[in-house]
Amino acid sequence: MARLGYQAVRRSRPIRAYPPSYWDSQASEWDELVRRPKNPHQFYYLEADYLISSVLEKPMQALELGCGTGGSTAVHRRQVAQLVATDFSLEMVRRAARGVRDPVRFVVADASHLPFRDRAFDVVFSRGVLLSYVPDPSRTLEEARRVLRPGGKLAMDAMNRISGGRGKVSRLFHTIGDRPAYVEYAMREGRQIRRIHWLSETSPLAARAKKEDRPKTRPRNLQAHVASVEQYEGRLFRAGELKELLEAARFKDVRVTPLGHLAYTLGFADDSTQRFARKHRRPLSKLYLQLADHFRLETAWHLLVRAVRR
Ligand SMILES: C[S@@+](CC[C@H](N)C(=O)[O-])C[C@H]1O[C@@H](n2cnc3c(N)ncnc32)[C@H](O)[C@@H]1O
Structure with missing residues (x-):
């Protein structure tokens, strides 16, 4: 198998990935952190959710990777027939299971070694840049592919390699x-x-x-x-690298969308503009996504990739 994307990522040394114990320690404060008014999550999580929703359909059997405390799980549960939500942090999964009301099957699992049979799901999704946190993104994508049926959909985000700000x-x-x-x-x-x-x-x-x-x-x-x-x-990805990785893992129709340009308003705009952006973040984010193809990929906070399993 041609593994161009794999090679591109392998050119650099492996990352020192955050272990489950680190994420366990984050679990109690995660929801509060994400909700902070100045936090860029206000925008790029919302935008990721809109794009993930665009690949979900009511009859689907869905798998979520890196579900964390279940913020993303709760958003998407009712958009599919069945959802299995996974994370390798026991504390995150415990919180998610307590907080998500709709029926979801929660499983503690590493995204690189999924305990599911081949072709079990119609869609695999993830919000919160899991792909940037796993030690071997190719391996994670191959696992996602393995558990997807042919023609199944993938939607997940990753941290972007933003140009500028280096060394700060x-x-x-x-x-x-x-x-x-x-x-x-x-x-x-x-x-x-x-x-x-x-x-x-x-x-x-x-x-x-x-x-x-x-x-x-x-x-x-x-x-x-x-x-x-x-x-x-x-790990920070360039859009081209992500695309290559997906194609090397035998996904087709790969689309990369920039996320989070509106989040710049939270850090740099005057107070009234910031208030406006927060108050109207839903319609603004929808509008932004309509226009997203006109924004520069290199300056987006995150990138969201959608693709179809070959
Ligand atoms: C930034 S949080 C996002 C959580 C949630 N999806 C959200 O949007 O709020 C990333 C999550 O990925 C999980 N994670 C990181 N590496 C993982 C791996 N190899 N397998 C499964 N989960 C992993 C972490 O435990 C953490 O809960």
């Missing part, structure tokens, strides 16, 4: 699952890198984590305050 480091004190941390965050060499310095509970810096303080430079003498350090990465 964002710094933040915050708590992750109640533990105080100082986090450095950067985009470099096609990956989103998050370096988590877990602060010792007795450190005076721990108080800054509660306030979500954003220092401009790395705190002096940091090592003296740190109990341990972890670094995780997400």
